[in-house]
Amino acid sequence: MPEPRTSTTLTDQAQLAQTPGAAPVDREFTVAERSQTQLVFRRFLQHRAAMISLVVLVLLVLLAYVGGALWKYDVGEITPDNSVPPSLDHPFGTDAVGKDQLAQVLGGTRISLQVSVVVTLFATAIGTLWGSIAGFFGGRIDTVMMRIADLVLTLPLVAVAAMLGHNFGGTWYLIAFVIAGLYWAYVSRVARGVVLSLREKEYIEAARALGATNTRIILRHLVPNALGSILVNLTILVALAILLETALSYLGFGVQNPDTSLGLLVSEAQTALTTRPWLFYFPGLFIIIIALTINFIGDGLRDAFDPQQTKVRQ
């Protein structure tokens, strides 16, 4: 008959099982200690398409800002060579009046990126606030606020943006504000959904049961947990903003000369598609690269923030 063990505890039970002198084998935690943030980071690093996209996008941003500043021609600078196809001197060729296309495209990329950043910041700030208030308080406040957001969402985006852009537009930041004024509603729906589901989480009730104030619950529990989902949606917003700005500029309601943007460059080049295709292809290619990379990054972030995502990508 085995002797019962006297008052051993959980902790020393595991230690007793090990032979003295040998390095202790941790059988409880066979997996290294990792915080939630580290896990998210690791999963993101393992998402190949997202990682490649991130590198490409960073290179593109560097090219647009650093490369643009170093390049021998400025935006709008007229060179003696007009309508030359891509060459060493003009890697992207020149247009009919002799503007260097590389300088134009890099300048356009800068404006397009700036527009998207401003749109994202403002639309997120307003939308998150709007949606969070609606979601947190619920009831009638929620119903009324979300109907207003729905109203904005039903507006035909391009038509309204074109009208507003026509009246207030011209410079890139005004265009950005117009786009932000339409996109916040989209963000507010996302934020509301996130807050609504978080509000029902048991750990929120647990905090309340401990006697926590609303402020503490919002700052310590709601915001840190909502950040992931909102961040994922931000990336989509960046891509959407670039595309909408492109569309507006293409239609002639966006950025005006002497400023330039990728959309404007494409629209200016459409008459020359058959004669000087390089004018069309390079800005078009940049639009595609930016939109695609940002979408992949968003995809990677979404997977990284999904706590069920623990398996290895094949």
Place this chain on the structure above:
Amino acid sequence: MSPAPSPTTDTVLEVSGLNVSFPSSDGAVRAVRGVDYALRRGEILGIVGESGSGKSVTSMAVMGLLPNTAQITGSITFDGQDLLTLSEQQLNGIRGDRIAMIFQDPMTSLNPVYTVGAQIAEAVRAHRDVTKAQALERAVELLRTVRIPNPEQRVSSYPHELSGGMRQRVVIAIAMANDPDVIIADEPTTALDVTVQAQILDALKAAQQETGAAMVLITHDLGVIAGQADRVMVMYAGKLVEVGSVEDIFYTPRMPYTLGLLGSLPRLDQQSERLTPIPGSPPSVVNMPPGCPFSPRCPLSTPECDDTEPVLESVGTDHRAACHHSSEVSGARPDEVFDTATVDADALGEFVQAAEGQA
């Protein structure tokens, strides 16, 4: 190696050397490690184990329902064929016809947009050449077998119109639709209330008797096993650690884990001062150290246990256990092996003292 169970003529399903692992970023998750068993015709074989013990994965492997990332080795012989070598199409001919499965959550196994009658009829028609009307008739008959009141009306109900218990009966009806040889029930009553659980266990028993099928009953509830199973397999960390008749397992367990499980159960039929819990937590099945996986939690553990993993050895008639100390376990009461104290007395004392100091 453990001795493989001798295949007899009344074996319907034989699993041997089954290993299942899933790749993960922290190393392979070895969910099932070398499981061998033979399911006999008409018997109810209970598989008990805690979450993560591999009891569900074992059966999912039999059904061919594991995701593609799973690495499976070993063999699963049913009707002379190795199920692991069959194509998806060949498996579809067997699944739902000769081997049926009942899952924990009936809502996920029923399609919300079809009536339950249509779903049972579909299961019948997938494997039998009968008309729609005949299949529906069979559906009514099946619903009656699982004791659904007013089966003629119930066939035209949608799943959401039924309660959880009724839905689970429908799932059981679907499982028995084609008179299968094997029914695998994976935690069939876990999502249900106890009074409904009793009804479902009755329905399961009726289904099993009606079809004469052998049943694999997977559950974490030892009470359910005690009432239903003929033979029991206890799993721990992906391995079979004890196999025997239901009486062997409950009255003369030979593996400390089984004994510990029994000692951990609060009993409805007797008052007990303190339970004898198993200390620690189940091991992670990633990066498993060598030796017996139960060793860190086992009061009988010796250095041998940390070096070599014990194999399943015969300890009696039709009773096998995987433990270096199985002879010491024989006849022991849980409280003779396990300890009741769970609190670090010093830490608690300090805490009480600090509390009094502040008050």
Place this chain on the structure above:
Amino acid sequence: MSTTTGPTAAGTRTLLSARNLVKHFPVRGGGLLRRTVGEVHAVCDVSFELAEGETLGLVGESGCGKSTTARVALNLIPATSGEVRFGDRELTSTSAKDMRALRREMQLVFQDPYASLDPRMPVSELIAEPLRIHGLYDAGGRQQVRDLMKTVGLKPEHGNRYPHEFSGGQRQRIGIARALALRPKLLVLDEPVSALDVSIQAGVLNLLQELQAELGLSYLFVSHDLSVVRHIADRIAVMYLGKIVETGPAEQLFNAPAHPYTHALISAIPLPDPRRERARERITVVGDLPSPANPPSGCRFRTRCPKFAAELSASQQSRCTDEEPELSDRGTGHPVACHFAEARSLL
């Protein structure tokens, strides 16, 4: 006022008492105005008392209102009507600010140790949170957190790990450490072991018993598992569809249950003992729980009651249909809400 859950242990003071608690949840329609279209009667006229150092088990199946009762008793959900006294305070009329301060003395342990811990906080921070909320962390909080972790059986070295790295049982210990941090008088335990594996469950139950013995805590133990409740509770109240149908000392309730629902519950729980389990007398109920939005008239259990269906005459049945049975001792030794209560031995 009579105490409807029977007398608490002699010589001890009542810590928590609930009188005629009612909680209705509105069912709202869609649309802009969200008009109330009905009410779910989650808790209907529930009264109980809990003495210092005592454990009261609240049992019932899902949808019986036991968790709602516990939350209303803690004033986490406002009661529709009724009173809750905690010590000498009336909770239903306490201001939100005073209530927050009062939460120091009453804590809740949740069922799901996965959902009730914020995934973005390391364990030491989770356990420190109650101390921080009540401004107690600066006075030796770090050491207290370490002590608490040791007390509940966790290694203080693991304080930097996050909840997702722990097993269910360890997480539940984290939840208990959080609840203990403020040294409350009352712990409301809402299905604290239901999500845990058996071998783990026993450890947590023992921990709770030892903590109670050492710290003199009172437990309101909510569970659907009669075996667990029998093991841990001094007194038990059985709930069905928002009402207490039977209550009494644990031993009496198991040895001589008198309500047909209690009979059915006890006989539905399988015993982990093959011979006894297979030889038992069974009382089975038919059908499913009626909707709490529209409970049956008279006795709420009559639609599923085996006694009603098999043993009662038509005139007796009409009494069940018309007259709601009150919770009182009908000669069975403890209060039962059944016109035809009859003590039986089922184990």
